Each structure stands twice: as structure tokens, then as C-alpha cells.
Amino acid sequence: MGRTFVIGDIHGCHDALLELFYKVAPDLSSDRIVFLGDYIDRGPDSKKVVSFILRLQEQAPGKIIPLMGNHEQVFLASLAGEKRNFYLKMGGGETLQSYGIKPPFSGHIASSIPISHIHFFHDLLLLWEDENYIYVHAGLEPYVHLSQQSPRWCCWAREQFLRTDYDFGKTVVFGHTPFDQPLVTKNRIGIDTGAVYGGKLTCLILPDMEFVSV
Numbered sequence: 454m455g456r457t458f459v460i461g462d463i464h465g466c467h468d469a470l471l472e473l474f475y476k477v478a479p480d481l482s483s484d485r486i487v488f489l490g491d492y493i494d495r496g497p498d499s500k501k502v503v504s505f506i507l508r509l510q511e512q513a514p515g516k517i518i519p520l521m522g523n524h525e526q527v528f529l530a531s532l533a534g535e536k537r538n539f540y541l542k543m544g545g546g547e548t549l550q551s552y553g554i555k556p557p558f559s560g561h562i563a564s565s566i567p568i569s570h571i572h573f574f575h576d577l578l579l580l581w582e583d584e585n586y587i588y589v590h591a592g593l594e595p596y597v598h599l600s601q602q603s604p605r606w607c608c609w610a611r612e613q614f615l616r617t618d619y620d621f622g623k624t625v626v627f628g629h630t631p632f633d634q635p636l637v638t639k640n641r642i643g644i645d646t647g648a649v650y651g652g653k654l655t656c657l658i659l660p661d662m663e664f665v666s667v
Contacts, residue, residue, distance in 0.1 A: 455483030464649035465496025481513035489628035490522025490590035495544030500551040521577035523608040591629035595619035
């Protein structure tokens with residue numbers, strides 16, 4: 454096996470994603486890429502971000518592991534006609550406009566989203582693990598087996614996960630909570646460095662434990 458490249462919250466920052474990807478230059482024939490979720494919302498180019506990841510999946514089947522973020526979760530609810538106002542407050546308007554959907558955002562908006570993108574959102578994993586690490590968007594619930602972890606914890610956890618000293622058996626790599634610099638503790642690594650808030654987009658390269666940001 455090659456290396457594992459873990460990329461934090463992108464939030465529609467397509468230019469930053471391209472810059473980061475070509476800077477770290479993974480070998481798609483042997484390396485894996487884990488995306489920690491929140492591909493969409495707030496930034497200007499959510500559709501382009503999803504299209505880029507879909508192209509990677511076509512080029513390297515089985516090597517690209519995209520996880521579910523809380524923004525994807527609410528996006529799917531909004532496509533089903535639920536929580537639409539909440540989704541717009543989370544920056545969903547920028548995502549809808551990237552798909553050519555103009556305000557007011559009403560009616561059956563799902564018909565304007567390419568079916569390949571719909572499948573992408575529905576197929577996202579809540580978490581993933583390899584020999585040494587567990588990857589999740591937001592966090593894990595202590596004392597709960599991985600097979601029983603809930604979408605609420607995996608996509609939305611924050612303080613309760615950040616405060617726990619629980620040993621999950623492997624180091625947990627996560628996004629969701631933005632830090633000025635990557636967070637590294639004995640049981641977790643946080644790599645959301647606030648790309649859409651004027652911060653950086655970060656990739657963690659394993660097993661090298663190298664952080665690359667743009």
C-alpha cells in the first residue's frame with residue numbers, strides 16, 4: 454500500500470482544493486485519498502468540488518473514500534423538502550446557485566442536481582478505518598462500538614468529543630471543528646483549518662504525519 458492523503462473541510466473552495474491536490478500530488482495507482490466531508494456550502498464552487506471528487510473516483514476506483522459531513526446531511530434533507538430554511542442559513546444558497554438554481558429557492562430543487570451528484574451524496578460513508586486510524590467528519594461517541602456510531606455524532610459532534618480522553622483503539626482523524634493549525638493529541642487529529650473562513654485547506658499525509666496546507 455502507498456500513503457493515505459486525508460483532506461479536511463472544503464466548503465466549495467474548488468481553487469484551494471486543486472492547488473492542494475497538485476501540491477501533494479498523490480499517486481492514484483497506489484495511494485488512498487480520504488475526504489472528511491463538508492464539500493459544499495458557504496464557498497462559491499460546490500458543484501465543481503463534487504465533480505472533481507467524482508472524476509477521481511472514476512480514475513482510481515476504490516482509492517477515493519469520501520465521508521459524510523453535516524452539510525451534506527442537511528443538503529439531502531433539503532432535497533427531500535425538509536429543513537430548507539435551516540440549510541440556507543448554513544450557507545446552502547451558495548451551493549444551490551453553483552448548480553444553477555436561482556433564488557427564491559422553492560419547489561423541487563432536486564431535479565436540477567445531476568443524478569451522479571445525488572448518488573454521490575447518498576453513498577457517502579459515516580466513517581472509515583484502516584489499520585491505524587479511524588476517519589470521521591466530526592467525532593465519535595465514547596464507549597460505543599464503531600458499528601453503532603450514530604449520524605448525529607459522526608456528523609455533528611464537537612465539545613463532548615473534543616473533551617473526552619476515551620481510547621477508541623486507533624487515532625481518530627476528523628474535521629468539522631476549525632482550528633488555526635491542525636490539532637494533534639494522543640487520541641485524535643483535527644485538520645479543519647477554516648478554508649472557507651479565510652483560513653487554509655489542509656491535507657494530512659499518512660503514515661508520514663506530514664501536514665500540507667494552502
